[in-house]
Amino acid sequence: MKLFTQYNRVNIFATIATFIVGSVAFYGVLYSILRHQLDDTLRSEQQEVTEYVQSHGVLPDFENTRHQWITAQPTTNPVEHKHFNSYIHHDNRDGDDDWVRQLTFSIKVGSGYYTVSVNRPEAETEDLLKLIIMVTLGMIGLILLVNYFINRRLINRLLKPFYNTVGEIINYRVAFEKPLQLPHSTIDEIDLLNESLNEMAARIYREYFALKSFTENASHEMQTPLAVINGKIEVLLQNEGLNEPGIQQLLAIEQATKKLARLHQSLLLLAKLENRQFTPDEPVNMQQVIESKIDEWQDLIASRGLVVHTACERTIIAFHPQLAEILLNNILNNALRYTPKGGEIHINLDEACLRISNTAASGPLDTERVFLRFYKTQNAAEGTGLGLAIVKEICSLAGFTIKYAFGGGNHIFSIYFSNKTVQA
DSSP: OOHHHHHHHHHHHHHHHHHHHHHHHHHHHHHHHHHHHHHHHHHHHHHHHHHHHHHHSSOOOOOOOSSOEEEEEEESSOOSSOEEEEEEEEOTTTOOEEEEEEEEEEEEETTEEEEEEEEEESHHHHHHHHHHHHHHHHHHHHHHHHHHHHHHHHHHHHHHHHHHHHHHHHHOOTTSSSOOOOOOOSSHHHHHHHHHHHHHHHHHHHHHHHHHHHHHHHHHHHHHHHHHHHHHHHHHHTOTTOOHHHHHHHHHHHHHHHHHHHHHHHHHHHHHHHTTOOOOOEEEEHHHHHHHHHHHTHHHHHHTTOEEEEEEOOOEEEEOHHHHHHHHHHHHHHHHHTSOTTOEEEEEEOSSEEEEEEEOSSSOOOTTTTTSTTOOOTTOTTSOSOHHHHHHHHHHHHTOEEEEEEETTEEEEEEEOTTOBOOO
């Protein structure tokens, strides 16, 4: 959820809650004021009746209308205090039931007492109250609407430098020739963020190029002694004076040297992948690469009595030709090497996924460690333990998703291409 959306949601909820509570309180206060004004009007009528009786000694003639009427009844039990009450009155003229406010009091006229009731409908008060409430609700709605657009415009303007910073970070690659340089901002918090990111990027930039130089230099320096060792071994193996134990020792040294060379190449490749020195943006026909690899491994397949089933559609994806070769070489080599004699390998390819399954020699692999470096099973002593780690890193670089599963006595590796498929 975006920051503006979250802020706006909280702000709107808080504003609406505040307006609801305020509206209820406002309604109560306003209703109390209007009711008090209506009661004052009834008191004025009482005052006029009282003054008329005091002056003339008789009750006045009441002129009753539908907006106000007064009744007087003789009584032997006069009320001590006047009191107000509200009741529902049925109007025979229009057939409506309306609330009426009534003031009841007792007054002495001559030698007797009368109970006088002054009645006044509350309809005018209710109409006025409704009008005021409607105007208030309209103002609340207008305030909410204006507040929403002001906040949207203001927050978008305030967050623009932040999104600019995020965009620069997304588009930045440490392999660029210069470190990240974020501009200064008039907003202190964004400026502090940019300065911190600039400093962090500068450190990463220096460490990256130091690592890159070390990798390149180490690769170059290691190749020479390995080539010398292999050359010396070949010369020694041609020596006719060697006995059988000496030949076996040299062959063991040669095998260890080749393993070291493979390990060196694998570590160098991993370093390049982690440093993002490859750009997977070229169209690669995965079907052709798979068929080519199967042809290369045909002798090994025949010698081990393996059965390879292929169901590959023509699939062209945005990838890197060299990485495609390495990925398929590693994963197919892994399947061929660890499939028992007479086992089966299934290769399925379509626009969405590459799936390779092979007969398992034993139980499932450790799903938590299968793609970690130097992870090897007990029957994988000859490997470097880096093949699947390289496959995982290539998939990460290319934006693919690789998953391992075990089912039906088979190891199953699935590579999902996401939206990397391109038109042929």
